[in-house]
Amino acid sequence: xxxxxxxxxxxxxxxxxxxxxxxxxxxxxxxxxxxxxxxxxxxxxxxxxxxxxxxxxxxxxxxxxxxxxxxxxxxxxxxxxxxxxxxxxxxxxxxxxxxxxxxxxxxxxxxxxxxxxxxxxxxxxxxxxxxxxxxxxxxxxxxxxxxxxxxxxxxxxxxxxxxxxxxxxxxxxxxxxxxxxxxxxxxxxxxxxxxxxxxxxxxxxxxxxxxxxxxxxxxxxxxxxxxxxxxxxxxxxxxxxxxxxxxxxxxxxxxxxxxxxxxxxxxxxxxxxxxxxxxxxxxxxxxxxxxxxxxxxxxxxxxxxxxxxxxxxxxxxxxxxxxxxxxxxxxxxxxxxxxxxxxxxxxxxxxxxxxxxxxxxxxxxxxxxxxxxxxxxxxxxxxxxxxxxxxxxxxxxxxxxxxxxxxxxxxxxxxxxx
Amino acid sequence: xxxxxxxxxxxxxxxxxxxxxxxxxxxxxxxxxxxxxxxxxxxxxxxxxxxxxxxxxxxxxxxxxxxxxxxxxxxxxxxxxxxxxxxxxxxxxxxxxxxxxxxxxxxxxxxxxxxxxxxxxxxxxxxxxxxxxxxxxxxxxxxxxxxxxxxxxxxxxxxxxxxxxxxxxxxxxxxxxxxxxxxxxxxxxxxxxxxxxxxxxxxxxxxxxxxxxxxxxxxxxxxxxxxxxxxxxxxxxxxxxxxxxxxxxxxxxxxxxxxxxxxxxxxxxxxxxxxxxxxxxxxxxxxxxxxxxxxxxxxxxxxxxxxxxxxxxxxxxxxxxxxxxxxxxxxxxxxxxxxxxxxxxxxxxxxxxxxxxxxxxxxxxxxxxxxxxxxxxxxxxxxxxxxxxxxxxxxxxxxxxxxxxxxxxxxxxxxxxx
Numbered sequence: 071x072x073x074x075x076x077x078x079x080x081x082x083x084x085x086x087x088x089x090x091x092x093x094x095x096x097x098x099x100x101x102x103x104x105x106x107x108x109x110x111x112x113x114x115x116x117x118x119x120x121x122x123x124x125x126x127x128x129x130x131x132x133x134x135x136x137x138x139x140x141x142x143x144x145x146x147x148x149x150x151x152x153x154x155x156x157x158x159x160x161x162x163x164x165x166x167x168x169x170x171x172x173x174x175x176x177x178x179x180x181x182x183x184x185x186x187x188x189x190x191x192x193x194x195x196x197x198x199x200x201x202x203x204x205x206x207x208x209x210x211x212x213x214x215x216x217x218x219x220x221x222x223x224x225x226x227x228x229x230x231x232x233x234x235x236x237x238x239x240x241x242x243x244x245x246x247x248x249x250x251x252x253x254x255x256x257x258x259x260x261x262x263x264x265x266x267x268x269x270x271x272x273x274x275x276x277x278x279x280x281x282x283x284x285x286x287x288x289x290x291x292x293x294x295x296x297x298x299x300x301x302x303x304x305x306x307x308x309x310x311x312x313x314x315x316x317x318x319x320x321x322x323x324x325x326x327x328x329x330x331x332x333x334x335x336x337x338x339x340x341x342x343x344x345x346x347x348x349x350x351x352x353x354x355x356x357x358x359x360x361x362x363x364x365x366x367x368x369x370x371x372x373x374x375x376x377x378x379x380x381x382x383x384x385x386x387x388x389x390x391x392x393x394x395x396x397x398x399x400x401x402x403x404x405x406x407x408x409x410x411x412x413x414x415x416x417x418x419x420x421x422x423x424x425x426x427x428x429x430x431x432x433x434x435x436x437x438x439x440x441x442x443x444x445x446x447x448x449x450x451x452x453x454x455x456x457x458x459x460x461x462x463x464x465x466x467x468x469x470x471x472x473x474x475x476x477x478x479x480x481x482x483x484x485x486x487x488x
Numbered sequence: 489x490x491x492x493x494x495x496x497x498x499x500x501x502x503x504x505x506x507x508x509x510x511x512x513x514x515x516x517x518x519x520x521x522x523x524x525x526x527x528x529x530x531x532x533x534x535x536x537x538x539x540x541x542x543x544x545x546x547x548x549x550x551x552x553x554x555x556x557x558x559x560x561x562x563x564x565x566x567x568x569x570x571x572x573x574x575x576x577x578x579x580x581x582x583x584x585x586x587x588x589x590x591x592x593x594x595x596x597x598x599x600x601x602x603x604x605x606x607x608x609x610x611x612x613x614x615x616x617x618x619x620x621x622x623x624x625x626x627x628x629x630x631x632x633x634x635x636x637x638x639x640x641x642x643x644x645x646x647x648x649x650x651x652x653x654x655x656x657x658x659x660x661x662x663x664x665x666x667x668x669x670x671x672x673x674x675x676x677x678x679x680x681x682x683x684x685x686x687x688x689x690x691x692x693x694x695x696x697x698x699x700x701x702x703x704x705x706x707x708x709x710x711x712x713x714x715x716x717x718x719x720x721x722x723x724x725x726x727x728x729x730x731x732x733x734x735x736x737x738x739x740x741x742x743x744x745x746x747x748x749x750x751x752x753x754x755x756x757x758x759x760x761x762x763x764x765x766x767x768x769x770x771x772x773x774x775x776x777x778x779x780x781x782x783x784x785x786x787x788x789x790x791x792x793x794x795x796x797x798x799x800x801x802x803x804x805x806x807x808x809x810x811x812x813x814x815x816x817x818x819x820x821x822x823x824x825x826x827x828x829x830x831x832x833x834x835x836x837x838x839x840x841x842x843x844x845x846x847x848x849x850x851x852x853x854x855x856x857x858x859x860x861x862x863x864x865x866x867x868x869x870x871x872x873x874x875x876x877x878x879x880x881x882x883x884x885x886x887x888x889x890x891x892x893x894x895x896x897x898x899x900x901x902x903x904x905x906x
Contacts, residue, residue, distance in 0.1 A: 083665070084665060141660070143661040147665075147667060148665055150665065236789075238887065239785075239786065240789045243502055243785045243788065244785065246498070246565055246566045247567070247568065250533075250569050251567070255785060273887065343782075345782075364782045365783075366779050366781035367658040367661045367662065367673060368675070457887070459883075460883055462880070465878055467875075467876065468649060468652075468691075468795065468873075469653065469692065472660060
């Protein structure tokens with residue numbers, strides 16, 4: 071097989087370990103000098119391909135590439151940009167193939183969630199039709215853990231660890247002070263459509279008395295009265311109540327609670343955030359002093375407390391994607407396969423992009439306790455190994471040292487894309 | 489000198505390392521078996537003394553006490569409870585001395601901020617008047633870093649490290665996505681009256697292009713127009729803008745930009761929610777897509793990313809407090825003294841409680857850049873050593889293992905305090 075170039079792009083919301091996948095891609099590609107020429111990375115994801123802004127990773131030192139393994143966020147830039155269907159958007163697909171052709175790119179590795187796998191799949195088909203077949207391999211990534219087939223998504227384990235550690239720590243804080251101060255603490259976490267992240271926070275409580283006492287899932291319609299009763303019960307029993315709320319929790323009308331637009335104690339409109347809304351509700355109805363936190367990007371960028379398992383898996387799917395391409399596979403994605411044994415083990419399997427694209431994996435109902443406020447043993451068995459192990463970045467002067475890339479763009483060969 | 493018991497209490501908002509001070513107190517006291525009998529800890533702070541709820545730390549194993557060194561929050565419980573002046577509140581002071589007398593407590597170590605040092609100082613005086621002299625030693629603690637004399641307060645270095653690491657990580661996230669998504673990120677941090685914590689976040693930016701780009705201090709009156717111009721400038725120059733805002737930032741009318749409602753036991757307004765307000769302002773005026781985070785308790789409980797320097801100093805002030813008592817000192821507090829050399833060094837000095845009580849140390853104006861939006865080199869030189877070093881807790885199954893104490897109460901000897 072002749073030598074060709076490889077294009078790698080990061081897509082959608084970034085994670086603490088997506089760069090570990092990038093590291094796996096580039097380091098593995100460098101082991102095939104006879105078959106892979108330049109590894110290009112899209113500047114700001116697929117937008118970089120459309121604009122012919124191709125970062126030449128060959129200009130980065132082995133040390134800089136190795137540092138990606140412990141660097142959070144998207145080192146080459148990512149984007150929220152979903153290509154429309156080919157019929158609606160012929161121009162963009164044609165442009166991609168044109169850019170790939172101009173730079174002799176015959177391998178396209180797309181690191182993202184369901185939308186991205188869909189795009190990669192389409193390009194695989196389309197490039198054949200256009201007489202310039204491109205091997206398209208997906209690299210799974212999403213903190214939301216909502217891709218099908220793969221047992222879990224790289225990126226999820228680290229955010230899971232962050233939220234579990236954070237609520238354990240903040241819970242101890244509230245427990246210390248609850249006699250005379252804050253009695254209710256609300257921590258908002260990500261997960262617009264599925265409660266995977268909120269559920270993982272449940273790992274922090276090893277018994278009913280330990281925080282979090284209540285988890286509010288997008289999968290469970292918010293029941294105000296039942297919730298307030300449970301809060302009161304917890305404060306009565308434990309002296310305080312630590313709550314984890316998913317940003318995606320919905321009311322009986324099917325709308326996000328955060329969109330309901332309530333007002334605070336002073337009649338000011340709430341400026342978004344379901345945590346302050348829940349906290350205020352508790353204050354209004356039960357009178358407890360509260361505090362709330364919204365972790366937002368801190369949770370998905372928290373490389374300092376990444377799960378070692380997650381880092382290894384993120385690297386492994388990057389490496390496997392290149393190996394799949396070298397093995398002549400196409401339109402597939404490495405998937406994480408959980409072993410059957412009692413002790414956790416995992417290996418890399420294979421999923422067809424067509425089966426991954428645009429399918430959202432929900433959390434099984436069996437993961438949520440019958441009262442709707444916590445996780446079951448089945449959920450614990452699933453979540454626990456994913457946060458296993460610590461993988462600390464290196465520090466200098468007290469601060470984590472993250473990769474600083476040169477990001478040199480390859481020379482353009484085509485007219486500007488309008 | 490005859491043998492007597494010791495009473496230790498945690499006071500006010502807890503920190504990631506106040507238990508390291510407790511560890512220093514108990515471990516050191518155990519080295520004086522001829523002079524110190526039982527080390528009691530107040531259940532929920534000074535309230536435990538009033539209620540005669542005295543935790544007998546002698547029932548805790550050496551391992552459990554050692555684990556306090558890496559356990560966040562207040563293991564014995566803390567409280568927000570300020571004794572009024574003796575004239576207003578004779579009963580409570582009398583009760584304290586009565587409880588101390590009943591349990592032969594002649595050493596009182598109070599681990600807290602300025603209010604607590606004031607209380608300790610009063611008890612030192614009063615107990616003499618009442619014919620039962622009690623040696624009162626303060627143990628400094630506050631994330632706010634606002635105690636005078638001591639170069640810094642144990643608890644501050646760890647929250648400083650947390651906010652600097654968090655904004656570096658979240659900043660990388662925003663930088664990755666800003667081309668097509670979020671352009672402005674706002675992180676709210678603690679610091680009601682002084683910008684120490686917000687300022688420490690500035691350590692994350694080693695050059696002007698690195699986050700945070702803007703810091704909003706309580707010391708600088710918020711100027712809406714100037715702020716919005718600076719945001720626009722950052723987005724123009726760097727593609728995005730990462731902002732750290734102190735909860736205590738005030739408008740031209742002298743009021744906090746945001747008040748969550750209510751006041752605490754000390755009459756301080758309960759704050760929270762300036763981040764969404766600032767973010768919304770940016771959206772309204774400049775139209776940028778935004779995200780915001782409120783770290784709240786996560787920042788002060790984050791033992792998982794504690795500063796090793798902070799942990800050592802917290803332990804050292806606990807140890808020194810016992811040694812001061814053994815040396816016959818009274819109404820003093822160990823203070824951290826910074827060495828003069830070019831390389832950072834510190835030692836334990838001594839401050840009179842009378843000089844510490846109720847004095848709030850502000851951040852020097854020379855620490856804030858002339859535009860009011862960042863920290864100076866002088867500030868960096870002050871902050872940098874305080875976040876130095878990592879001191880990770882031990883993990884089991886991916887979760888940090890924090891001390892679980894028995895908290896056995898000593899038998900009561902007095903009638904209930906009404």
